[in-house]
Structure formats: structure tokens, C-alpha cells
Amino acid sequence: MTTIAHSPTTSVEPTDDNDLISTQRRLRSVLLENGVKCNRTVQELAARMLLYLDQPEQCWGIATEWLISAVDVERVDGGWSTPFDNTYTAGQFEATREPGLGSIQDLVVSSGNRTLRRIWSSAGPVVHEDMARESLFDDDLRRYFLSRGVHTKMTAALVFEGKPVGLLCVDRMSSARRWTRSQYECFASATQHVMPPILAEARRLNCRSALAPCGERGASPRETSSPLDLLSPAERRVCRLVAQGLSYKEICRSTNRSFSTIDHQLRSVRRKLGVASTAKLITLLAVEVSALAGAASPSNSSRPESPSTFREHSR
Numbered sequence: 520m521t522t523i524a525h526s527p528t529t530s531v532e533p534t535d536d537n538d539l540i541s542t543q544r545r546l547r548s549v550l551l552e553n554g555v556k557c558n559r560t561v562q563e564l565a566a567r568m569l570l571y572l573d574q575p576e577q578c579w580g581i582a583t584e585w586l587i588s589a590v591d592v593e594r595v596d597g598g599w600s601t602p603f604d605n606t607y608t609a610g611q612f613e614a615t616r617e618p619g620l621g622s623i624q625d626l627v628v629s630s631g632n633r634t635l636r637r638i639w640s641s642a643g644p645v646v647h648e649d650m651a652r653e654s655l656f657d658d659d660l661r662r663y664f665l666s667r668g669v670h671t672k673m674t675a676a677l678v679f680e681g682k683p684v685g686l687l688c689v690d691r692m693s694s695a696r697r698w699t700r701s702q703y704e705c706f707a708s709a710t711q712h713v714m715p716p717i718l719a720e721a722r723r724l725n726c727r728s729a730l731a732p733c734g735e736r737g738a739s740p741r742e743t744s745s746p747l748d749l750l751s752p753a754e755r756r757v758c759r760l761v762a763q764g765l766s767y768k769e770i771c772r773s774t775n776r777s778f779s780t781i782d783h784q785l786r787s788v789r790r791k792l793g794v795a796s797t798a799k800l801i802t803l804l805a806v807e808v809s810a811l812a813g814a815a816s817p818s819n820s821s822r823p824e825s826p827s828t829f830r831e832h833s834r
Contacts, residue, residue: 539573542720546572550713560589561708568717574753575721576787579612580780582687582714587614589709590673590689590702596623597677597687599722602639604630607686612783620692621667624786634660634674638686644675644707646698668692673703675710679719687714725751749791757784761797762804 550565564585571577583595598611610624628635634655638645647653648671650664664672669690677684687710747755760770770781785797794800 539724542724543569543572546716546720550716558705558708561705561713564589564709565713565717568713568721572717572721573724575718575725575751576612576753576784577776577780578718578721580614580777580783582709582718583612583614584777584779586687586689586706586709587616590706592689593617593692594620594623594669594690595688596690598685600686601683602630602635603683606630607635609688611787614779623667626663628660632660633657635686638674639676639683641676644673644703644710646703647672647674648697649694664690670694671698673698673706675706677710677715677718679715682719684715684719684722725753750788754784754788754791757781758788758800758804761785761801 546565546569550569551562564582567581567585568578571581579597583597586592586595593616594613595615596610596613598608600607607628607630608624609626609628610622613622613624615622630636634657637655645655647655650656650661650669650671653661656664667690670693671691672688674686674688676686689706747758750758756774757770760773765773767778767781770776771778774781785800789795789797789800792800792803794803
């Protein structure tokens with residue numbers, strides 16, 4: 520497991536920018552320059568994720584999209600998790616090869632499930648070669664994946680310096696292809712050496728700059744001065760643009776982010792704020808928009824505040 524030394528603690532708290540830059544340098548040195556066991560292809564993933572080290576959702580989005588082509592699969596999904604949580608919610612971050620492929624965001628698995636226990640206890644990725652005959656899955660979970668067309672999976676626990684970070688799965692829908700050694704090694708390198716340290720540090724940096732205590736399952740909106748305090752800086756930037764009435768395309772262009780990244784961020788926002796749809800999110804933002812006003816940039820300050828444009832893209 521990759522180990523990254525943290526900077527010594529001093530009596531003066533470093534600025535967020537200084538912490539970000541020093542962390543990027545440490546990770547770059549370990550992952551790209553000093554011979555961590557990952558091939559050049561996986562190093563490309565590390566380089567891309569490091570560019571967005573202060574945005575955990577973007578890091579997840581880059582990794583899931585990259586794995587689609589790197590491992591040649593139809594679906595990649597993952598999310599924050601520990602073996603001590605009561606449940607694991609699948610599809611927190613999800614990428615698919617085809618737009619019409621069904622999502623698994625409705626899947627919630629008990630952490631006591633034997634499949635999850637096996638994944639967390641494994642020293643490396645677990646290969647589930649034939650879902651129809653996979654004895655590790657209980658009947659309900661096996662039927663769920665078969666109903667989604669999944670023939671074979673690889674799963675991995677993301678652990679950094681002995682601390683759990685999350686889970687990641689890749690799915691294939693065809694029974695005609697088997698996993699090759701190079702695909703397994705690519706997946707293993709990404710999930711053991713690259714993703715855990717980057718995601719762990721991205722989340723730490725995000726917690727430092729966020730207004731609320733860190734945690735995927737943080738305090739409820741009623742326990743903070745504003746529901747927006749639960750959001751990361753990147754999520755608040757997106758919410759500001761939503762409140763100004765921008766469409767998905769306009770938000771992507773304004774933030775220079777991909778559609779899937781913005782979609783991931785808005786899913787996270789809805790989950791944290793406890794709203795079921797983007798339309799309800801807009802209603803909430805209309806009440807809280809004053810809290811976002813201070814973050815408005817001059818280039819977007821003239822945008823209308825009406826959310827009517829964005830309603831066309833409500834999910």
C-alpha cells in the first residue's frame with residue numbers, strides 16, 4: 520500500500536492553497552516520479568486526478584470515466600464507504616459506456632453482507648467471473664445484478680494508510696469475454712496505488728475548506744446555520760450557477776467541467792440536502808440564494824436569477 524508522508528505540524532496553520540500545492544507535490548513525487556508500481560497508463564490517471572485534487576467529486580468522475588476504456592467495461596461505479604457503515608449506497612459515482620445503460624443508484628447493501636465483507640478483507644481486487652454461478656453473492660443481490668445485465672464483475676476496496684476510503688466495481692455485460700491479466704493488473708494498480716491516496720487527500724483538503732464538518736454522512740441541514748454549509752466549495756459553485764438559472768450545458772461551459780462531473784456534483788448536492796429532484800433543489804436554493812451571493816463572480820453576476828432555464832434539465 521502506498522504511503523505518503525504528511526508535512527510536519529507547525530504552530531501556524533498553512534493556507535488552503537499552500538496545503539493543496541504541497542500535497543500535489545508529495546503525491547506527484549510518489550505516484551509519478553519515484554517508481555510506484557503502476558504502468559504508464561495508470562500514471563496518466565494519476566496525473567489527471569492530481570489536477571483536481573481540491574475537488575473530490577471531479578476526481579471520482581475522472582477515475583470512473585477513465586476505467587471504462589482502460590479496463591474495457593460497460594459500467595464503473597464507486598463511492599465513499601467504510602466497513603463500519605451500516606449500509607453502502609452503490610452508484611454514488613457512476614460511468615457507463617452507453618447512455619441508455621441502466622443505473623444502479625437504487626442499490627443499497629448492508630455492510631454485513633458477505634460480499635462486502637469479502638471485498639474489505641481481500642488484499643486485492645476480487646474477480647466475480649460468472650454472476651449466474653457466483654456463490655459469494657446472496658440470491659437477492661445476484662438476481663439484482665443479473666436483472667441489470669451484469670455477467671461478470673471486478674470489485675475492490677480503496678484503502679489508504681490502513682484507513683478505508685471507498686469501494687469500486689467494474690461490470691461487463693457480455694459472457695463472451697473473460698478478464699485478461701493486463702486488465703486485472705490495470706484495475707489493481709488503479710485501485711491499490713493511485714485512487715486511494717488521491718481520493719483520501721482530496722477529501723481531507725475538501726474538509727479543510729468546507730464550512731461544515733467533513734463526512735459523507737455529515738450533520739443534517741437542521742444542525743447547521745444553512746443547508747448550504749453541508750456542501751463542498753465545488754458544490755456551492757455549481758449551486759450558485761443553478762440559482763442563476765443556467766442549464767447543464769451552460770454550467771459545464773462556465774466551470775470547464777464535463778457533463779458527467781456536473782451531474783455527479785448535483786447528485787451529491789441533492790443527497791446532502793435531502794431533496795429528491797433538481798426542481799426541489801431549485802426551490803431550496805431560491806430561499807438560500809443570499810448565502811451564495813458573496814461567491815458570485817463578476818462574469819456571471821449579470822445572469823438572471825430565475826431558475827426557469829434549468830428546469831428543462833431537472834432530474
